[in-house]
Amino acid sequence: MTLPRLCLACCLAFLSAAARGQDPLPVPVPAPAPTPVPTPEPGPDERPAPVEEPPPTQDPVPTLDETPPAAASPSPAPADYARAWTEAEFEQELARLADSHASRLSVSELGHSRGGRRIALLTLGDRAGDPGRRPAALFVTDLAAHAADRPAGPEAALFAVRRLLERAEGEARVAELLASVTLYAVPAPDPDGVFAPGGTLERTCRLERNFPAGWQPSDAIECPQGPYPCSEPETRELARVVAQRTNVGALALLARAPAGLWSAGTDSPSNAADPVLARVAARAGLELTQLVRARDAAAAAPGSLPAFARARTGACVLVLDPWSAPAPGPESAPRGFESLPGAIEALLGELPRLALRSPRTERLREKLWLVEVDLSVAGLLPTASPEERGKAPASVWLDAQGARVLRIGLGREGEPTTNLDVPRGPTWRVGHLAGAESVRLHLLVEGEAGGVLRLAFRSLRGAVVEADVGLSG
Amino acid sequence: MTTRIRDAATGALLALALLAPARAQDPSAPPANGTPPQAAAQAGEPAAPPHWAPRYRAPADVAAWVEAWVATGLAARVALPASRGGREAPALSFGAAGGPPLEQRPTVFLVGGLDGASLAGAEGALRAADELLRRRDALPRAIAFVCVPWAAPDGLARTLEGGAADGRDLLPVDDDGDLAFDEDGPDDVDGDGLVLEMLVEDPEGPWTRGSDGRFLVRAASTDRLRYRRVPEGRDDDGDGRYNEDPPGGVVLDLAFPVGWHGEPGGLGGALPLDDDLSRALADLILARPRLAVLLFQGNHGLLARPGGVEGLAWSSGPGSAADLSAVRHFAEATGRRQAEAIPLHRARAEPRPGAALDWIHAVAGALAAEVGVWGPLEERGAVRVQASAPEALVRREEGVEAAWARWLDDVRGGIGFVDWHPVDLGDGRSALVGGWQPFARANPPEECLEGATAGLASFVEKLAAAAPALELRVVEAARDGEVVTVRARVENSGRLATGLAGADGARLSLALPSGARLLWGEVEARLGVLEPGTTSREVTAVALVPPGGVLRLVARAPWAAPVEREVKP
Incomplete structure (x- = not known):
């Protein structure tokens, strides 16, 4: 008898929907805002003064798709995302989102800028568990100069975050996704540059080239990469x-x-067949070729964050330009913003979550059992990148408690079953799993009839899946 | 062990003794504007601390030494953040009285034990600074000195306590990528009170025992008995590997970005300069005019130049003229002769990716050298053979081992090495445990500190005295009505070049008075690196200058103090 302790049906439902090619992310059509907040277009060097608004009203939570009367809620209207926000507006919106979506969003402090401003870190994911123990993506606004030597503001990232949270309120599929993965968002990684461009302290480098990838001393002297990385x-x-x-x-x-x-x-880039980007492109209505080009250009820039992420962890990199398509009307968010939530959600859906199918148990001798477990990766991303595989022998481990596991055989499709190394403790190194891969584990178990073998698979990317296997039958 | 207890006890007493007068004068108050402290302490002011004595100081002793010198008014405190383990890294700056403010002078940095293992290096830096402070008025007035004797306090403290002398700080690191931190570190398997080395048989191991069975050499393809060399300890996490995830994380000396690669299990950390202390040290070096940075560490007994790994532009070749000059001063001061400036990876007989020395050379542009305080030839009684011996040592690993073997047998009578002996690791596995005892090879026995650190202050002084000295030669300063012609050159009368070749060179700038107008010529001339005894090209400017106008010429160079001259043609 087996006692799975994870809601597998939910994951399977999500996967099957994805496999059918259904587009779970219909592009929302912003409703006309009856009385939008006055939003004069600021010049490149001027930012509007903080808007004095009444304390946020929590109930009901208005969504972007159903913009309420302005007097009823302080929620930004779609058009508000097209202008540059002040620091006060940014902080106010963070507080509002955190209050409105307390079960799925926490706002913390990643650190402080050179000018002493807080760098806000948004953690999206079901707070019932530990978001740090789930596969995650990092969602960041670029540090490079965007206009008039200032970096891009946080509006686009906040738009996407808000939309994702609102979808999770109304769509079970998104809610389940945010229960199994985490999104770390840093909408304003350079708050000095965004909110106080005139008072920004002099830098010894270009921030977007200050990451430890391809750093060279000569670049340090010439300035862009700084005297040392980071x-x-x-x-x-x-x-x-x-x-x-x-x-x-x-x-x-x-x-x-x-x-x-x-x-x-x-012309198509040589690696345009990237399956993850292909799926993101399909779901968000983006051009795959453009996604691949943007990724390759960003990852090739010495000292860039994408270059560092690729070199360090082999992370999947998605580069999006939400500013390339302007707002279709005075009361709408920029068109490019509308594709962000879908793209981010699609990316989250490809993170490597672990899934188990109900184990099967066979009694071989009085106290000897054969337990077969099918373990799979939900999502197209692997449990470890090729870069990481070269550094560690495993990115998936199995902790077995409650009975003694004598041997484990690992069967991969099309390959003969191999034995895992016998550990001295309870933790077995399963190895690395590719994206969407499924393997069968054969466990030779010594234990009393009626006992329970507790299995917990965990991976480098934070995924955990557990099952209790009853030794009976 | 006995040494440690004695050190701790005397250290505490000394610290108390030294702190008392320091508190009386509020040592926390730095000299105003960072100007060099005035001449010798007057009557009633705190006295200088006791002369350096050959013993290993505990962290409190080092802090007390800094406090005491600061309290005399002869040195200024340099604030650095604490280590990851919360330990202080005391530091001070000083220089001869009468010159410009310390922060504006070309500076010689004395950094002890940045590798976290070299206690002898820490003592070397401290002794050098102590002796220089005592003859402060004889120091070059244009030069400042900054001493950070215990630059990697976490690693040094563990080494001093007899723990693993790997130099790591206290950052927990998942070295083996199993999501557990520091779970498989060294143990005293044989219960002898020491954690030494362990040899695990492995058909693909890189080591085998040499002709002298105590020492290991690189295995050849024909060697049948091969070993992996690991710290003494059990397989605590049951993954089949030994001590691959020990306590602690980063060696600060290897956390710099040149040649750095952040590998799991590597010693350079997940990001370069990711801890507050090493980053503050880097920023401190960048913040001041820097003549030289001397890292007192290592047990090769040599003066090593930058080149922590092969393949860097400066790792091959004979080294710069400045490197060779430093080698000469080192030999004159310490009697340690070496015919060439040896790159770091050869002096250490191992690659040093991310070495501080390479970053200091390549980015800070300072004359950088590792001063190997201890080595197999540095104890009195050791046979210092012909002058080329140090180079011979670093050419072949066996040469280094042979030198240490001679020291062990001829000077120490074999004391300092535990012969390899079998131990049971459980599950039917066994290994050999043995190797060098603490305070033998990595750091000298305490009684050898006197000889190992002798002459280091003199070396630093000679290096400072050789600093480039700029002189402005005004060839012409003529007026014809309002037309003023100025021609000038810059001469380097020092014994070192004005900076590293290829780096930013000397400059001559001309400031015109208000109302003046430059007709042609240069007001900011780049002169390149001026070698010792050379004069720059002539710089010319012709300007319209109102009567009575004063022109100001300023010559600058990375390693030299700026000189300024006003011209009133």
Whole structure:
């Protein structure tokens, strides 16, 4: 008898929907805002003063798709995302989102900028569990100069975050996804540059080139990469997320694409067949070729965050330019913003979550059992990148308690079954699993009839799946 | 063990003794504007601490030494953040009285034990600074000194306590990528009170025992008995590997970005300069004009130049003229002669990716050297053979081992090495345990500290005295009505170049008075690196200058103090 302790049906339902090619992310049509907040277009060097607004009203929570009367809620209208926000507005919206979606969003402090401003870290994911123990993606606004030497503001990232949270409120599929993965979002990684461009302290480098990838001393002298990688607190904190949070397997960067990158062309990049980007493109209505080009351009730039993430963890990199398509009307968010939630959700759906099928038990001798377990990866991303595989012998481990596991055989499709090394403790090294791979484990178990073998698979990316296997029959 | 207890006890007493007068004068108050402290302490002011004595100081002793010098008013405190383990890294700066503010002078940095293992290096830096402070008025007035004697306090403290002398700080690291931290570290398997080395038989192991069975050499393809070499300890996490995830994480000396690669199990950390202390040290070096950075560490007994790994542009070749000059000063001061400037990876007989020395050379642009305080030839009584011996040592690993073997047998009578002996690791597995005892090879026995650190202050002084000295030669300063012509050159009368070749060179700038107008010529001339005794090209400027106007010429160079001259043609 087996006692699975994970809601497998939910994951399977999500996967089957994805496999059928259903588009779970219909592009929302913003409703006309009856009385939008006055939003004069700021010049490149002016930002509107903080808007004095009444305390947020929590109930009901208005969504972007059903913009309420302005007087009833302080929620930004779609058009508000097209202008540059002040620091006060940014903080106010963070507080509102955290209050409105307390079960799925926490706002914490990633660190402080050189000017002493808080760098906000948004953690999206079901807070019933530990978001740090789930596969995760990092979602960041680029640090490069966007307009008039200022970086892009947090509006696009906040738009996507808000939309995702609202979908989770109304769509079970999104809610289940946010229960199994985590999204770390840093909408304003350079708050000094965004909110106080006139008072920004002099930098010794370009922030977007200050990551430890391809850093050279000559570049340090010539300035762009700084006297040493991560010499600035903003880049240091972001790099730490990539280097230290091993559950992060993907990076989504909102960046202005180089001129010409998005132009239509018939040539296809050699690796346009990237299956993850292909799925993201299909679900979000984006051009795969453009996604691949943007990724390759960003990852090839020495000292960039994508280059660092690729080199360090082999992370899947998604580069999106939400500013390339302007708002279709005065009361709408920029068109490019509308594709962000779908793209981010699609990326999250490809993170490597572990899934178990009900184990089968066979009694071989009085106290000897054969337990067969099918373990699979839900999502197209692997449990470890090729870069990581070379550094560690395993990225999936099995902790077995309650009975003595004598041997484990691992069967992969089309390959003969191999034996796992016998550990001295209860933790077995299963190895690495590819994206969407399924393997069968044969466990030779010594235990009393009626006992329970407790299995817990965990992976480098933070996924955990558990099952209790009853020794009976 | 006995040494450690004695050190701790005397250290505490000394610390108390030294702290008392320091508190009386509020040592926390730095000299105003960072200007060099005035001449010798006057009557009633705190006295200098006792002369350096050959013993290993505990962290409290080092802090007390800094406090005491700061309290005399002869040195200024340099604030550095604490280590990851919360330990202080005391530091001070000083220089001869009468010159410009310390922060503006070309600076010689004395950094002890940044590798976290070299206690002898820490003592070497401290002794050098102590002796220089005592003859402060004889020091070059244009030069400042900064001493950070215990630059990697976590690693040094563990080494001093007899723990693993791997130099790591206290950052927990998942070295083996199993999501567990520091779960498989060294153990005293044989119960002799020491954690030494362990040889595990492995057909593909890189080591085998040499002709002298105590020492290991690289295995050849024909060697049948081969070993993996690991710290003494059991397989605590049951993964079939030994001590692959020990306590602690980063060796600060290897956390710099040149040649660095962040590998799991590597010693350079997940990100370069990711801890506050090493980053503050780097920023401190960048913040001041820097002549030289001397890292006192290592047990090769040599003066090593940058080149932690092969393949760096500066790892091959004979080294720069400045490197060779430093080698000469080192030999004159310590009697340790070496015919060439040896790159770090050869001096250490192993690659040093991410070495601080390479970053200091390549980015900070300072004259950088590792001063190997201890080595197999540095104890009195050791046979210092012909002058080329140090180079011979670093050419072949066997040469280094042979030198240590001679020291062990001829000087120490074999004491300091535990012969390899079998131990049972459980599950039917066994290994050999043995190797060098603490305070033998990595750091000298305490009684050898005197000889190992002798002459280091003199070396630093000679290096500082050789600093480039700029002189402005005004060839012409003529006025014809309002038309003023200025021609000038810059001469380096020092014994070192004005900076590293290829780096930013000397400059001559001309400031015109208000109302003046440059007609042609240069107001900011790049002169390149000026070698010792050379003069720059002539710089010319012709300007319209109102009567009575004063022109200001300023010559600058990375390693030299700026000189300024006003011209009133």
